[in-house]
Amino acid sequence: MxxxxxxxxxxxxxxxxxxxxxxxxxxxxxxxxxxxxxxxxxxxxxxxxxxxxxxxxxxxxxxxxxxxxxxxxxxxxxxxxxxxxxxxxxxxxxxxFFEELIGELPGALERVLGNQVHDVKPRWAKGTAHRVARLLADHIDELERKDAQLGDSHGIGVGGRHG
The missing domain is CATH 1.10.260.40 (lambda repressor-like DNA-binding domains)
Known part of the structure; x- marks a missing residue:
């Protein structure tokens, strides 16, 4: 309310x-x-x-x-x-990020959902928001892991030559 x-x-x-x-x-x-x-x-x-x-x-x-x-x-x-x-x-x-997301979201929903866009229920919004946030957090974690791996492999190579 x-x-x-x-x-x-x-x-x-x-x-x-x-x-x-x-x-x-x-x-x-x-x-x-x-x-x-x-x-x-x-x-x-x-x-x-x-x-x-x-x-x-x-x-x-x-x-x-x-x-x-x-x-x-x-x-x-x-x-x-x-x-x-x-x-x-x-x-x-x-x-x-939010500015870009809000600008892209309506068009993305129409493209992906097509005629199903009219089947979307308001009660799904909260769960969808949490799912998008979790997806984004997982994506950030994956990028950080990749950066760490690149840094480790680069650091080992450089350290091996100069150490």
């Missing part, structure tokens, strides 16, 4: 303001540059970052992009997971 208090305008505006403010701060760019790039008046940007004004979706995307973030991923994370996780993921590879 969705907690409607978490969806209040005040709560949402404050969470989004914290996300956008943190993004701008992490970018290292000054607010005048961000305002100019996003075509938002500097006072409107200041009020948005302070949580006094709600940005449009386009404004939020432009602020995130101008700050060097993965804008679609950050906004989708904000809508789906809330402000805390989204803020923690700013300027990380996982945010960029």
């Amino acid at each position: 969705i907690d409607m208090a978490m969806l209040s305008e005040t709560q949402t505006r404050g969470d989004l303001a914290r996300l956008l403010h943190t993004a701008v701060e992490l970018s290292g760019r000054n607010r005048c540059e961000i305002a100019r790039d996003t075509h938002i008046h500097k006072d409107a940007l200041r009020r948005t970052l302070a949580g006094e004004r709600s940005p449009s979706v386009g404004e939020a995307l432009r602020i995130l992009a101008s700050a060097g973030m993965a804008p679609h991923a950050q906004l989708l994370l904000f809508l789906g997971a809330g402000g805390d996780l989204t803020t923690r993921w700013l300027q990380t590879d996982i945010a960029n």
